[in-house]
Amino acid sequence: MARLIAGLATSHVPAIGAAVDLGKTQNDYWKPLFDGYEPARKWLSEVNPDVVILVYNDHASAFSLEIIPTFAIGVADEFPPADEGWGPRPVPVVKGHAELAWHLSESLILDEFDITIVNEMPVDHGLTVPLSITCGEPDEWPFQVIPLAVNVIQYPPPTGKRCFDLGRSIREAIATYEEDLKVVIFGTGGMSHQLHGERAGVTNREWDAKFLDGLTRDPMGLTKIPFLEYVREAGAEGIEMVMWLIMRGALDDQVNEIYRHYHVPASNTSTGLIILENEGT
Amino acid sequence: MARLIAGLATSHVPAIGAAVDLGKTQNDYWKPLFDGYEPARKWLSEVNPDVVILVYNDHASAFSLEIIPTFAIGVADEFPPADEGWGPRPVPVVKGHAELAWHLSESLILDEFDITIVNEMPVDHGLTVPLSITCGEPDEWPFQVIPLAVNVIQYPPPTGKRCFDLGRSIREAIATYEEDLKVVIFGTGGMSHQLHGERAGVTNREWDAKFLDGLTRDPMGLTKIPFLEYVREAGAEGIEMVMWLIMRGALDDQVNEIYRHYHVPASNTSTGLIILENEGT
Amino acid sequence: MNEPNKFEDIPGTYLFDRKRSREGYHLNMFCMSLMKPENREAFLADEKVYLDKFPMTNEQRQTVLERDWLGMIQMGGNIYYTSKLGATLGHSFQYLAGSMSGMAQEDYAEMMKAGGRPIEGNRSKSGGK
Amino acid sequence: MNEPNKFEDIPGTYLFDRKRSREGYHLNMFCMSLMKPENREAFLADEKVYLDKFPMTNEQRQTVLERDWLGMIQMGGNIYYTSKLGATLGHSFQYLAGSMSGMAQEDYAEMMKAGGRPIEGNRSKSGGK
Numbered sequence: 001m002a003r004l005i006a007g008l009a010t011s012h013v014p015a016i017g018a019a020v021d022l023g024k025t026q027n028d029y030w031k032p033l034f035d036g037y038e039p040a041r042k043w044l045s046e047v048n049p050d051v052v053i054l055v056y057n058d059h060a061s062a063f064s065l066e067i068i069p070t071f072a073i074g075v076a077d078e079f080p081p082a083d084e085g086w087g088p089r090p091v092p093v094v095k096g097h098a099e100l101a102w103h104l105s106e107s108l109i110l111d112e113f114d115i116t117i118v119n120e121m122p123v124d125h126g127l128t129v130p131l132s133i134t135c136g137e138p139d140e141w142p143f144q145v146i147p148l149a150v151n152v153i154q155y156p157p158p159t160g161k162r163c164f165d166l167g168r169s170i171r172e173a174i175a176t177y178e179e180d181l182k183v184v185i186f187g188t189g190g191m192s193h194q195l196h197g198e199r200a201g202v203t204n205r206e207w208d209a210k211f212l213d214g215l216t217r218d219p220m221g222l223t224k225i226p227f228l229e230y231v232r233e234a235g236a237e238g239i240e241m242v243m244w245l246i247m248r249g250a251l252d253d254q255v256n257e258i259y260r261h262y263h264v265p266a267s268n269t270s271t272g273l274i275i276l277e278n279e280g281t
Numbered sequence: 282m283a284r285l286i287a288g289l290a291t292s293h294v295p296a297i298g299a300a301v302d303l304g305k306t307q308n309d310y311w312k313p314l315f316d317g318y319e320p321a322r323k324w325l326s327e328v329n330p331d332v333v334i335l336v337y338n339d340h341a342s343a344f345s346l347e348i349i350p351t352f353a354i355g356v357a358d359e360f361p362p363a364d365e366g367w368g369p370r371p372v373p374v375v376k377g378h379a380e381l382a383w384h385l386s387e388s389l390i391l392d393e394f395d396i397t398i399v400n401e402m403p404v405d406h407g408l409t410v411p412l413s414i415t416c417g418e419p420d421e422w423p424f425q426v427i428p429l430a431v432n433v434i435q436y437p438p439p440t441g442k443r444c445f446d447l448g449r450s451i452r453e454a455i456a457t458y459e460e461d462l463k464v465v466i467f468g469t470g471g472m473s474h475q476l477h478g479e480r481a482g483v484t485n486r487e488w489d490a491k492f493l494d495g496l497t498r499d500p501m502g503l504t505k506i507p508f509l510e511y512v513r514e515a516g517a518e519g520i521e522m523v524m525w526l527i528m529r530g531a532l533d534d535q536v537n538e539i540y541r542h543y544h545v546p547a548s549n550t551s552t553g554l555i556i557l558e559n560e561g562t
Numbered sequence: 563m564n565e566p567n568k569f570e571d572i573p574g575t576y577l578f579d580r581k582r583s584r585e586g587y588h589l590n591m592f593c594m595s596l597m598k599p600e601n602r603e604a605f606l607a608d609e610k611v612y613l614d615k616f617p618m619t620n621e622q623r624q625t626v627l628e629r630d631w632l633g634m635i636q637m638g639g640n641i642y643y644t645s646k647l648g649a650t651l652g653h654s655f656q657y658l659a660g661s662m663s664g665m666a667q668e669d670y671a672e673m674m675k676a677g678g679r680p681i682e683g684n685r686s687k688s689g690g691k
Numbered sequence: 692m693n694e695p696n697k698f699e700d701i702p703g704t705y706l707f708d709r710k711r712s713r714e715g716y717h718l719n720m721f722c723m724s725l726m727k728p729e730n731r732e733a734f735l736a737d738e739k740v741y742l743d744k745f746p747m748t749n750e751q752r753q754t755v756l757e758r759d760w761l762g763m764i765q766m767g768g769n770i771y772y773t774s775k776l777g778a779t780l781g782h783s784f785q786y787l788a789g790s791m792s793g794m795a796q797e798d799y800a801e802m803m804k805a806g807g808r809p810i811e812g813n814r815s816k817s818g819g820k
């Protein structure tokens with residue numbers, strides 16, 4: 001049987017990917033951030049998952065205004081890094097897990113989540129930066145990845161509660177998959193940041209800390225945060241954090257917080273990383 | 282306020298469109314079918330809706346295996362007829378109602394339906410044949426159309442219950458739209474038919490009659506029909522009838538059946554048409 | 563009987579599930595490409611050269627060249643895709659349906675006019691009714 | 692305060708709602724086209740000719756030609772689209788953010804290093820805190 005053993009949430013700032021790609025992770029600006037990633041890398045390599053379900057948002061790369069899926073699952077064998085205007089990132093092609101991705105899609109649709117199934121999908125920094133953060137620069141990514149793309153750009157994104165419930169349904173789907181697989185789920189994006197307008201650069205350390213605390217101890221409380229509060233308190237692009245609730249919904253009610261890292265800034269953004277393990281594991 | 286006053290369900294067989302386009306509607310084969318459409322045309326022209334929400338499935342025209350949305354709403358101003366291999370049908374461009382379509386999309390997503398919003402979408406026979414059936418051959422379609430495309434090709438389609446519930450949510454969304462608009466909803470596809478394999482051509486008159494009866498009097502009963510029963514009893518492509526349940530869910534619990542027409546065959550298919558009006562209207 | 567077997571129990575029916583969707587991906591995407599007139603022309607001008615652009619299996623390729631409409635379905639083709647090849651070749655859905663069910667087009671058309679293929683006897687392989 | 696007004700109450704923030712999405716459609720799709728290297732080359736070779744392919748308004752066109760990053764947002768541009776124009780011109784997200792908030796890039800970078808733009812005073816136009 002497949003087993004979901006842990007969740008990890010992390011920011012997915014493009015500048016973090018650029019720092020890796022340009023060899024700047026040890027300079028004064030980036031070292032404090034990357035030093036904080038080391039324990040997460042160590043943890044992940046010890047856990048050594050077979051598959052990571054990677055919840056992220058596409059930033060107008062695979063999808064555009066032509067078509068805006070609320071939830072899209074990638075069922076292909078491979079996902080190439082996207083060209084976001086400066087050429088594709090020099091990172092390995094992302095290998096999918098088509099069988100589990102199809103199983104998830106089927107199970108979720110039959111459980112009344114209206115999933116979009118995708119076979120052709122370049123993956124942008126939203127997906128590849130979390131891989132760089134947690135794996136460094138390997139020749140091949142050390143696990144298979146199921147991309148789960150969430151619309152958080154075009155209003156309205158799914159509600160926090162809907163995201164949490166999707167996580168719940170993912171948990172059930174994994175529990176009914178027959179192959180023996182070790183699965184970790186990533187929620188990505190955030191933390192407080194705004195990339196546009198005169199208010200660009202806004203951060204909110206207290207709000208982020210409360211969100212991290214709630215993620216461990218009171219996720220149901222977080223599902224009640226309205227869209228307006230995300231925008232006002234965490235910056236317009238801070239709404240990405242609803243994706244962390246999908247990760248959290250997929251875990252057990254009680255989790256152990258294994259690690260937490262918080263740093264400001266990465267480019268325009270407050271960054272956070274948290275690791276939560278199911279108690280039984 | 283926008284008012285949803287009635288629903289209409291009809292088959293959307295491509296050969297029916299071809300009969301119209303090739304001027305064959307009065308020959309021996311097609312006349313009995315088209316004679317039965319006359320009362321529906323008369324009814325619709327008297328109702329004279331401003332907008333029709335047209336629930337249909339795309340048959341690998343706008344979407345392919347590259348991307349398979351469960352529910353997609355077209356929010357564009359125009360939708361061109363698709364080229365399905367024999368050139369686009371010679372019918373008018375379909376005019377959308379972007380404001381109401383966006384309102385529906387927003388309202389549905391906030392009500393936990395995971396809608397895909399679409400701006401570029403050619404529309405195939407699934408959408409244009411019901412327009413030909415109900416409007417004949419005008420120079421312009423006499424109302425604006427909001428396309429709502431449902432995946433019923435790739436297993437799994439949404440469940441009948443999910444479709445009915447989507448209709449319920451559409452009803453609420455229409456009731457909160459401020460502009461004074463008269464709205465009719467179409468459910469299309471079916472009735473019993475199978476287009477592929479050695480069993481192609483199968484029909485089931487009794488099952489279709491029960492479905493039509495249930496649509497008027499016991500739609501909740503219909504929501505319990507499992508996928509397997511659709512395939513076994515109504516033919517593999519008969520699963521299209523779950524789309525009729527979206528139409529029905531959008532209507533009131535009590536409806537008046539205004540008209541019914543049933544005819545076998547149109548090409549490979551049992552065809553049906555039914556008109557249901559909300560009692561208050 | 564578990565779920566997949568329940569579907570397999572329906573005679574002459576090929577559920578377009580994940581297995582068939584994956585198996586037939588390139589065959590179906592080849593058919594999809596025929597929505598563009600320039601691609602239809604290129605295909606008709608040299609079928610083999612055109613087919614080589616799509617990484618389908620040799621067996622799938624053969625079904626296209628031989629107009630084996632049932633074989634396409636059995637190898638993961640979906641009727642809404644293969645019908646685009648049908649349209650390119652001037653065939654209606656009814657022609658394809660007749661071919662897949664092993665009937666001459668006229669006999670198939672007569673059967674449909676008489677009310678279609680009866681559901682009785684076509685529900686189940688095991689149940690036999 | 693009704694819903695839309697609540698959002699408008701947040702200072703310096705442009706909710707990418709249906710109104711902006713519709714207004715900015717072609718501006719954003721122009722930016723999207725710059726994901727392809729050949730389109731980036733064509734744009735850089737002759738900006739005006741390239742822009743004429745996209746039916747945006749003259750005002751939107753002007754914001755592109757003048758690198759008016761805030762103006763693009765105010766006319767329906769979305770940052771994830773306009774950042775592709777930024778990348779084409781060699782600008783980082785941080786450069787764009789500085790420009791939109793009316794700061795020199797160095798001053799903006801210093802503000803971020805010092806912990807970012809404070810949330811205090813930036814929550815509400817009406818509430819003022």
Ligand SMILES: [Fe+3]
Nearest residue numbers: 012126189240
């Ligand atoms: Fe992001």
Ligand SMILES: [Fe+3]
Nearest residue numbers: 293407470521
């Ligand atoms: Fe159909």
